[in-house]
Structure formats: C-alpha cells, structure tokens
Amino acid sequence: MEIIVGKKSGFCAGVRNTITQAEKELENNANGLDCLGEIIHNKQVIESLNKKGLHIIDSIEQAKNKVIIRAHGISKQVYTYAKENNIKLIDLTCPKVLLIHKQVQEFAENNYFIFLLGVKDHPETIGTYSFCGDNSYVIENTDDISNALNALNSSNLKNVLIISQTTFSVSLFEKIVDMISNALDESFNLHIEKSICDATNLRQAEANEISKKADLMIIIGGQNSSNTKKLVDVSKNNCKNVLHIQTIDDLNLDFVKKFDKIGIMAGASTPSDIIEEVVSTLQSI
Numbered sequence: 315m316e317i318i319v320g321k322k323s324g325f326c327a328g329v330r331n332t333i334t335q336a337e338k339e340l341e342n343n344a345n346g347l348d349c350l351g352e353i354i355h356n357k358q359v360i361e362s363l364n365k366k367g368l369h370i371i372d373s374i375e376q377a378k379n380k381v382i383i384r385a386h387g388i389s390k391q392v393y394t395y396a397k398e399n400n401i402k403l404i405d406l407t408c409p410k411v412l413l414i415h416k417q418v419q420e421f422a423e424n425n426y427f428i429f430l431l432g433v434k435d436h437p438e439t440i441g442t443y444s445f446c447g448d449n450s451y452v453i454e455n456t457d458d459i460s461n462a463l464n465a466l467n468s469s470n471l472k473n474v475l476i477i478s479q480t481t482f483s484v485s486l487f488e489k490i491v492d493m494i495s496n497a498l499d500e501s502f503n504l505h506i507e508k509s510i511c512d513a514t515n516l517r518q519a520e521a522n523e524i525s526k527k528a529d530l531m532i533i534i535g536g537q538n539s540s541n542t543k544k545l546v547d548v549s550k551n552n553c554k555n556v557l558h559i560q561t562i563d564d565l566n567l568d569f570v571k572k573f574d575k576i577g578i579m580a581g582a583s584t585p586s587d588i589i590e591e592v593v594s595t596l597q598s599i
C-alpha cells in the first residue's frame with residue numbers, strides 16, 4: 315500500500331496562532347475564559363482546552379469572563395455589544411480576515427456594491443457581511459447569482475466588488491467571477507479581490523493533485539469545518555472513493571485495506587498528532 319500525505323495538511327498559521335495564544339491566556343486567567351463558538355472545529359482540541367478552563371459560549375450575551383474571539387472573526391454587532399457591556403475581548407481573529415473586514419468597509423464607503431462569496435451560515439461570512447453595509451449580497455453558489463444581480467440593479471450603483479470568505483472554493487470563485495463578469499455590461503466598474511487565503515489555495519491545489527493519483531482519498535477534519543468540506547469536494551472531482559473522517563476511530567480498516575494507493579489530506583483545524591495516528595495505522599496494515 316502506498317500512502318501519499320499532503321504536505322499542506324493540518325493547522326494553518328491563523329489556527330496555530332489562535333491555539334497558542336489561547337493557551338497562553340488561559341495560563342494568565344485562573345478563573346478561565348469564554349470563547350465565542352468552538353475555538354476550532356476539532357473535538358479533541360476543544361476538550362483539551364476545556365480542561366484548562368476554556369468555556370465555549372454560543373452568544374456574547376452568555377459571557378461571564380473575558381471572551382476569546384477565534385480566527386474566523388465576529389460581526390460588527392458583537393464588537394458593539396461587548397463594548398457597551400464592558401465585556402473584555404481577546405481578539406484572535408486571523409489578520410487575513412481582519413484585512414477583509416477593512417477592505418469591504420472601505421469599498422462600501424466608496425459606494426461599491428459588494429458581492430461576498432461565502433457559505434452563508436459560516437461565522438466568517440456572517441462577520442464579514444456585517445461590515446459590507448446595505449449594498450451587498452452573499453453568494454454561496456451559482457444559484458444565488460440571479461438574485462444578487464437583481465439586488466445590484468435595484469441599488470443603482472455602478473461600482474462592484476467581488477470578494478470572498480478566506481476558505482472559499484477556488485474553482486467556484488472563478489466560476490462565479492466569470493458568470494458575473496459576463497452578466498455586467500460596460501457601464502459597470504468591476505473590482506475583483508482574490509481574498510482566498512494562500513493556505514486554503516495551496517491545500518485545495520494539493521488535494522486536487524493527490525486525488526488524481528490515489529484510488530482512495532482520506533480527508534481528516536471536523537464534520538462542520540468548511541475548509542475540510544472543500545477538500546472533500548475537490549477530491550471527489552478526481553477520485554471515486556473519498557472518506558471524510560475526524561479521527562482514526564472513524565476509519566473502517568477492512569474497507570481501507572482493499573486500496574493500493576491512498577491519499578491523505580487534512581483541514582486547517584486538524585492537529586498533526588491526529589494526522590500522524592492515521593498515517594501510522596495505515597502503515598502498519
């Protein structure tokens with residue numbers, strides 16, 4: 315059995331920084347800290363931080379301690395609520411996400427209509443959208459384009475920005491950009507901001523390459539991790555057998571044994587020890 319492990323698998327810089335900083339902050343806050351939403355989409359990491367005093371809260375109204383803001387970022391309304399209620403934030407939003415917040419605000423102030431490409435219910439998209447102003451529309455897939463163009467036309471704006479969630483699918487971004495470019499006549503001024511993060515870009519490109527060679531792809535990452543789901547989608551384009559697992563416990567070894575060439579990729583919130591455990595178990599078969 316040949317095993318190909320993607321070099322870009324696992325923690326991105328933003329997630330690594332979030333975990334490192336959260337651990338440091340927990341050492342300095344004996345009463346524990348709150349975190350708005352799961353700090354990363356990984357059960358094992360969350361359980362380990364829980365033991366060190368991290369409490370996950372679902373909304374800012376539940377805050378009882380200082381609140382960690384994870385790499386995905388938060389909405390304008392959450393910043394305002396925290397300020398008005400003297401809730402201290404430890405803002406670990408990834409700098410790349412903060413840059414997008416700044417960019418959309420500036421474009422909105424300059425009378426641009428904003429098409430934000432992203433998964434509608436993803437926290438990063440919700441956060442970024444809150445900075446886009448009224449003249450904006452979230453596009454999750456090509457089915458949304460017609461309504462998005464109607465919203466643009468109703469606004470009477472002629473400047474248009476296309477920007478995306480940092481973990482959006484590279485191929486879907488290009489497809490949507492093409493469709494919108496073709497739909498707009500010369501009276502529109504279209505600006506495209508390629509805001510998909512390099513870590514996402516490289517990981518999707520690597521999953522694409524490995525899945526062309528492998529007869530089974532194993533993608534490791536949280537079931538609700540957006541960037542992991544993209545790796546599954548990319549792999550399915552080239553490989554008939556794609557498994558999405560969270561840990562080695564989800565793997566049916568009798569099934570896996572049938573394959574000669576296995577590709578492994580992992581999402582941005584998968585710790586290296588979980589990847590190593592899968593690899594070493596496969597090597598031992």
Ligand code: SF4
Pocket residue numbers: 326327328329385386408409410411480481511512513514582
């Ligand atoms: S995927 Fe990119 S933008 Fe998102 S947290 Fe990681 S480094 Fe930051």
